[in-house]
Amino acid sequence: MEFTIDHIAQLLDGTVEGDGSQLIHTLEKIQEGKPGSIGFLSNLKYEKHLYTTNCSAIIVSEDFVPQKSYSTTLVRVKDPYTAFSKLLESYSELTKPNPQGVEEPSFFGENSVIGEKYYLGAFSYVGKNCIIGDNVKIYPQVYIGDNVTIGNDCVFHSGVKIYAQTKIGNNCEIHAGTILGADGFGFTPQADGTYSNVPQLGNVVLEDNISIGANSTVDCATLGSTIIKKGAKIDNHVQIAHNVTIGENTVIAAQAGVAGSTIIGKNCVLAGKSSIVGHIELANNTTVGGNTGVMKSITEPGTTLFGFIGFDVKAFLKSYSIFKKLPLLQDKLRELEKKQ
Numbered sequence: 001m002e003f004t005i006d007h008i009a010q011l012l013d014g015t016v017e018g019d020g021s022q023l024i025h026t027l028e029k030i031q032e033g034k035p036g037s038i039g040f041l042s043n044l045k046y047e048k049h050l051y052t053t054n055c056s057a058i059i060v061s062e063d064f065v066p067q068k069s070y071s072t073t074l075v076r077v078k079d080p081y082t083a084f085s086k087l088l089e090s091y092s093e094l095t096k097p098n099p100q101g102v103e104e105p106s107f108f109g110e111n112s113v114i115g116e117k118y119y120l121g122a123f124s125y126v127g128k129n130c131i132i133g134d135n136v137k138i139y140p141q142v143y144i145g146d147n148v149t150i151g152n153d154c155v156f157h158s159g160v161k162i163y164a165q166t167k168i169g170n171n172c173e174i175h176a177g178t179i180l181g182a183d184g185f186g187f188t189p190q191a192d193g194t195y196s197n198v199p200q201l202g203n204v205v206l207e208d209n210i211s212i213g214a215n216s217t218v219d220c221a222t223l224g225s226t227i228i229k230k231g232a233k234i235d236n237h238v239q240i241a242h243n244v245t246i247g248e249n250t251v252i253a254a255q256a257g258v259a260g261s262t263i264i265g266k267n268c269v270l271a272g273k274s275s276i277v278g279h280i281e282l283a284n285n286t287t288v289g290g291n292t293g294v295m296k297s298i299t300e301p302g303t304t305l306f307g308f309i310g311f312d313v314k315a316f317l318k319s320y321s322i323f324k325k326l327p328l329l330q331d332k333l334r335e336l337e338k339k340q
Contacts (some may be wrong), residue, residue, distance in 0.1 A: 007056045008038065009075045011090065012083045014059070018073030022056045025092060027084075029056060033062050038075075040084035042146060099137065115152065127164065145181070151208065163220060169208035169230065177215040180204045184219040184226075184242025184260060200242060207231075213238070213254070235272075247284065265301070289313070 006020035023036065030039035030046055033055030040059035040155070041050055050058060050070055057073045059080045078082040105120040107115075113128055115134035124142045128131070133152035138144070142156045145164035155173045156162070160176075163181025174180070186198035202221025206228045212218070213236035218226055221243045231249040239257040240246065247266040248257070256270045259278035264270070268282055271290040276282070280297040288294055289306035298305070304313040307320075 005038070005073055005075065009055070010086065012059070012075065012077050012086060014075045014077040014083065016073060016075055018057070020073065020210070022073065024056060028055060030055060034059075038087070039301075040080045042081040042084070059087075064195060076089075103140070109146065133170070157214075163204070165203035165220075166205075167203065167225075168206045170208070171208055172210045172212075173208055174212050175214040175216075175236070178212050179217045180206070180212075181220045182217055184222055186222055186242065186260075202226065202243070204228075207248075216240075219244075219260075219265075229266075241278065253290075 002023045002025045004020060005016055005024060008024060009190045010221055011021065013270070024038045026037045028037035028039050030041055030053050031049040033039045033053045035054060035056055037055050038057040038059065039053065041047060041064070050066065050072070051068045053072055055072055055206065057075055059075045059077055061080050062076045062078055066078070090246045099119040099214060100117055104123060104282060106120045106124045108120065109128040109130065109230045111128055112130040112132070114132040114136065116128050117135045118132065119137045121142065123140050124138045125142045126147065127146035129146055129177045130144060130148045132150045133154070135153045136150055137155045139156060139158045141159050142162045145162060145166070147164050148162055148166050150168045151170035153171045154168060157174065157176040159177045160174050161179045166181045177295045181204045183200040186200055186311050187195035188198055189194055191254035197228045200220050200222050202224045204218050204220050205225045207230035209231050210228055212234045215236055215237040216234055217227065218240040219242040220226060224243060226240065227245045229246060229248045232246050233251045235254040238252050241258060241260040243261040244258050245263045247264050249266060250264055250267060250268040252270040253272040255273045256274045256275070258264065261279045263281040264278050265282050265284035265286060267285045268288040269275070269294070271288060274288040276288070277295050280294070282294070282298045282338040283301040283303065285302045286298050287304040288310060290303070291308060292305050292307060292310040293308045294310045305311065306313045
């Protein structure tokens with residue numbers, strides 16, 4: 001599949017400096033490009049590669065001023081990173097497979113219905129009384145339990161497991177190995193030291209435009225619903241416990257965990273390996289740094305947390321400037337003690 005640089009610039013609302021008639025058939029990193037490819041320059045740390053790249057075209061910002069001569073064609077846009085992301089999305093839509101129909105063996109349960117242009121991969125299983133929308137892709141070895149509702153334009157990659165009663169909106173993509181609706185971690189300690197299981201009777205609700213990465217888990221609620229609100233993006237290996245609510249457009253990176261009954265606000269960022277205890281709330285636009293543990297509610301919108309236990313980022317950085325010098329301060333203290 002090939003497009004001219006002029007055509008790509010038109011798609012990105014950009015302008016061309018150089019030969020816009022060249023054909024582009026692939027996307028590459030600026031430092032790894034070859035003829036017929038297009039890359040981008042957003043972080044000026046990589047500017048040096050512009051002057052040696054073999055890419056036929058490079059996307060740059062409108063105000064970028066080259067410091068040396070170059071041989072590639074430039075496509076100038078407002079935001080190179082956003083433009084390249086848009087190009088990746090368009091390329092993906094044009095090149096990704098679009099399977100349709102039913103592969104055997106597969107199972108489709110009694111009283112379940114599915115819309116148009118669907119795909120059921122081999123060894124997939126759909127339980128009873130399910131309602132599935134149009135253009136849904138269910139890849140091989142996907143399990144969908146009874147009474148599940150799924151909207152339009154959803155994709156379930158191989159090995160996804162969706163427990164009974166789960167409700168999923170439109171345009172959701174769930175990657176391989178992810179589990180929606182497993183029992184929440186509910187046990188009651190007994191006098192003899194054993195634990196009694198607490199039945200988990202709720203479900204999981206995913207609203208529209210949600211992406212969940214591979215091998216993540218969203219537990220069902222004890223009562224009511226565990227809710228992932230529209231636009232949320234969840235990475236691989238993330239644990240969302242029972243009765244949690246994840247706000248709109250919140251992003252959660254790999255190996256993060258959110259304990260039960262916690263409410264995460266809108267537009268929050270939970271970085272990799274961050275951990276949130278149960279029964280607290282994070283205000284809208286909260287950012288939690290990597291490896292940060294949050295032990296209490298955050299009520300001020302826009303707060304950034306870093307460190308374990310997490311506290312205000314400015315206070316942490318001031319504290320860090322002191323405790324990184326503790327060995328030196330300890331040596332000085334010992335010297336003073338010897339002089340006494």
